[in-house]
Amino acid sequence: MRLSSFFGQTLREVPSEADTASYEMLLRAGYIRQLAAGLFSYLPAAWRSLRKIEQILREEMGIIGGQEMCMPVVHPAELWQESGRWYEIGDPMARFKDRRGRDLVLAMTHEEVVASLCKTEIRSYRQLPQMVYHIQTKFRDEPRARGGLIRVREFVMKDSYTLDLDFEGLQAQYERHYDAYYRIGARCGLKLVAVQSDPGMMGGKMAHEFMYVSPIGEDALAICEATGYASNLEIAEFRKEPDDNGPPAPLKKIHTPGASSIEALAAFLGIATRQTGKIVFFMGNFGSDNPEKLVIGVVRGDMDVNEVQLCYQAGARELRPAEAEEIAVAGAVPGYASPRDIDRSKAVIVVDDLVAATTNLVVGANEAGYHFTGANYGRDYEADVVGPIAAAYEGAPDPIGGEPMHITRGVEVGNIFQLGTRYSGSLGAMYTDESGQEHPIIMGSYGIGVGRMLACVAQEHSDEYGLDLPVSVAPWHVVLVSLARQGSTRAKAEGLYQSLLDAGVEVLYDDRDVSPGVKFADADLRGTPFRMTISERSLKRGGVEFGRRRARKVEIVPLHQAASCVREAVQEAFDDLSRSLENLPTWGTRKQGA
RNA sequence: CGGGGCGUAGCUCAGUCCGGUAGAGCACUGCGUUUGGGACGCAGGGGUCGUCGGUUCAAAUCCGGCCGCCCCGACCA
Numbered sequence: 001m002r003l004s005s006f007f008g009q010t011l012r013e014v015p016s017e018a019d020t021a022s023y024e025m026l027l028r029a030g031y032i033r034q035l036a037a038g039l040f041s042y043l044p045a046a047w048r049s050l051r052k053i054e055q056i057l058r059e060e061m062g063i064i065g066g067q068e069m070c071m072p073v074v075h076p077a078e079l080w081q082e083s084g085r086w087y088e089i090g091d092p093m094a095r096f097k098d099r100r101g102r103d104l105v106l107a108m109t110h111e112e113v114v115a116s117l118c119k120t121e122i123r124s125y126r127q128l129p130q131m132v133y134h135i136q137t138k139f140r141d142e143p144r145a146r147g148g149l150i151r152v153r154e155f156v157m158k159d160s161y162t163l164d165l166d167f168e169g170l171q172a173q174y175e176r177h178y179d180a181y182y183r184i185g186a187r188c189g190l191k192l193v194a195v196q197s198d199p200g201m202m203g204g205k206m207a208h209e210f211m212y213v214s215p216i217g218e219d220a221l222a223i224c225e226a227t228g229y230a231s232n233l234e235i236a237e238f239r240k241e242p243d244d245n246g247p248p249a250p251l252k253k254i255h256t257p258g259a260s261s262i263e264a265l266a267a268f269l270g271i272a273t274r275q276t277g278k279i280v281f282f283m284g285n286f287g288s289d290n291p292e293k294l295v296i297g298v299v300r301g302d303m304d305v306n307e308v309q310l311c312y313q314a315g316a317r318e319l320r321p322a323e324a325e326e327i328a329v330a331g332a333v334p335g336y337a338s339p340r341d342i343d344r345s346k347a348v349i350v351v352d353d354l355v356a357a358t359t360n361l362v363v364g365a366n367e368a369g370y371h372f373t374g375a376n377y378g379r380d381y382e383a384d385v386v387g388p389i390a391a392a393y394e395g396a397p398d399p400i401g402g403e404p405m406h407i408t409r410g411v412e413v414g415n416i417f418q419l420g421t422r423y424s425g426s427l428g429a430m431y432t433d434e435s436g437q438e439h440p441i442i443m444g445s446y447g448i449g450v451g452r453m454l455a456c457v458a459q460e461h462s463d464e465y466g467l468d469l470p471v472s473v474a475p476w477h478v479v480l481v482s483l484a485r486q487g488s489t490r491a492k493a494e495g496l497y498q499s500l501l502d503a504g505v506e507v508l509y510d511d512r513d514v515s516p517g518v519k520f521a522d523a524d525l526r527g528t529p530f531r532m533t534i535s536e537r538s539l540k541r542g543g544v545e546f547g548r549r550r551a552r553k554v555e556i557v558p559l560h561q562a563a564s565c566v567r568e569a570v571q572e573a574f575d576d577l578s579r580s581l582e583n584l585p586t587w588g589t590r591k592q593g594a
Numbered sequence: 595c596g597g598g599g600c601g602u603a604g605c606u607c608a609g610u611c612c613g614g615u616a617g618a619g620c621a622c623u624g625c626g627u628u629u630g631g632g633a634c635g636c637a638g639g640g641g642u643c644g645u646c647g648g649u650u651c652a653a654a655u656c657c658g659g660c661c662g663c664c665c666c667g668a669c670c671a
Contacts, residue, residue: 009604009621010632011604011605011606011621012605012606012620012621012632013605013606013607013619013620013621014605014606015605015606016600016605016606016607016663016664017663017664019664019665034663036662036663037662037663037664085671089671090669091595091669092669092670092671093671108671109671111671138671140670140671142669142670143595143668143669143670144665144667144668144669144670146664146665151670218670318669320668320669321668415671417671445671447671481630483629483630485629514629514632515628515629515630515631515632515633516629516630516631516632517629517630517631517632517633518631518632518633519630519631519632520630520631520632521631521632522632524631533630535630537630538630
C-alpha cells in the first residue's frame, strides 16, 4: 500500500474523547473513527488487523472441529419470545418493526437461531456432536459505551455453538474451546487469563471468561497465584474463619448517638469494624408472578456485599438499590438497621455464613441512635437464607489453599458457557436416541469479541509514540520509508517496494512528499513491527536500513537482500509467537479452581 | 435512569462571567525556501458558534425546551 493514496489520516493531537491508551492510539493512528456513541467505522488499517484476528479465529475454530457459517443480524421477535429472553432482557435489546408491523430484534447473540436451526437440521443422535460458528455483527444497546472499542454497542463477535448428546460431550467441547481460547490470545500476542464466571442470563452451570488483565478492565477479578484460583469477583469465594468473640453474651441495647455508619459505630464503641454487622437493602425482582420485595443482606462490618451472590442466594432475578420508603415498609431504620424486628412477610433476609458463625456482633436496633451488642444468629435474629454473600477482598484467603488472593481488573475478551438445555429445551431442539427417545440437545456457547481483542492488543502493545502491534495483528509487516530526493533513489525505492511485494511481505510504502520527521512519527504511530528506510544516505552506507520499530540501532542491508531479509525477520516474529503457544495453560494442566 | 461536564473550522481549544464586525495553533490549498525524528516564509480557503424558541435595537454570549458527546454511578449477554 502506498501511503500517498492511503485512506486514513493520523492525528497529531489527542481527540478529547480518548479515555484509554488503546482508544487514543487507534484514533491517532487512523484505525477507527466514532460515528456515534458505541458505533465505530473501521478504516482500512483497522480492517486489515481485524481480518487477521478473524483469520486466527477461523484457524483455531477449524482445529477444534468448527464449521463456519453465518446467521442473520435481524431476528423475528417470536424466536426470542419462545426462549423468553424477549421478556427477560430490557433496553439492551434493540427492537423495531418491519413494514407489516412485525416485531424484529437486532441480534445480541445467536443461541436462539442455532437452536432453531437444530429443529430442522438435527434429528438423530447419529448427527451429534457438532460445532458451528460464525463471525457476525451484534448489537447491544449498552447504557453507556466507553473505552473506544472496549465497550461498544455494535460489534463483531466470533461466536461458536456446540451441540451434544450429553454433558460428557459438552464438557469435551468446552475443554477444547478453553484450550483454543488460550491459543488465540497467544497468537494475537495477548496474554489472557481464564477465570470462573457467572453464567448469568445465559443459563447453564459452568462458565469461564478469558480476561486481559489490565487496570482499564471493567470486571474485578480475584486471582491467587499460589493456588491458581481465578474467578470473576462476582462469584469469587474465599475461606472464612469466624473470629473468636467469646461465648454468646446477653443482647444489650445501647445508646449510640450519631453512629449511623459502620466506621462511626466502631469508633464510638472503640471496637473493630469486624465486630459489627453491616445491613444492606435492595429491592429484588422475583419474577412476573411476584411483586418486588425488599432483600436485606447482612455481612460482617469490615466486608462488602457481593450483589450477584446476594441476588442468587435470595432467589431473585435481579436487584436494585432500595429507596428509603421501601426500607421503612419492612420496619428497618437505615443507619441503625437490624436483622431483628423486621416484618418477615415484607422482606427476604440473607445472612452471610460468616456472620451466622460469629458470636457477639454489634448490629443496629432499628431505632435511630441505638444499637445492640451481643447479637447472635439463631438466638437474636434469623434469616431466610444463610449463605456466602460477602464480596472477596484484597488479600482474602482463597477457597482452595487459604492463600491470599489479589484483586485486579480485567477486560473480558472471550467467554465460554455450558448452556445445557436452556435454549434447546425452550425452543424444542431435540434429537432421538438409540431407543427412540427424544432429548433436548446439550448446548454450549463461546464468544470472542474481535474488535475488543484489537483494542486489548493495542492497549498492551503501545507506547508514548503509538502502536507497536504484534506481527500477527499489525495491518502491515513493515513500513518502507523513502527519504529519496533524487530520481535515481526514488527509482530504487520503487524497485524495493515491488520486490517486497513480490516476496509476499505486507508493506506500507511511505512515498509521500513530506519531511522525514513526519514519516518517522507516522511510522511509529501506525504500529508496523518493522521499519525499512531508504535514502541517499543509506545507499551511501551500502543499502537500506532495517530494524524493529523505533530501534536505536538499525542494520544496513544491501538492496538486493532487503526483501529476503524482511521476509526472514517476519518469519522469525511469527515463530516467536508460535513458541509462546508451547507453555500455555490448558484445561488438562490448569490448576484446581482455575 | 440519577449526578456532573461539554457542544465555536477536519483536530485541540480561546472567546460566554460583563450582549456590539467570530479567533488562535495544528491540518488543508498555492508559491518559494527547506529535507534523517511531527521545517520555515508569504498568500489563501474553510464556521447559519449543536438545535428550536424566548428576551433585546442587537445573542456564540442572557433565559427555556430539545438533541448529541464525555465522565461518575446504576446497568452489562
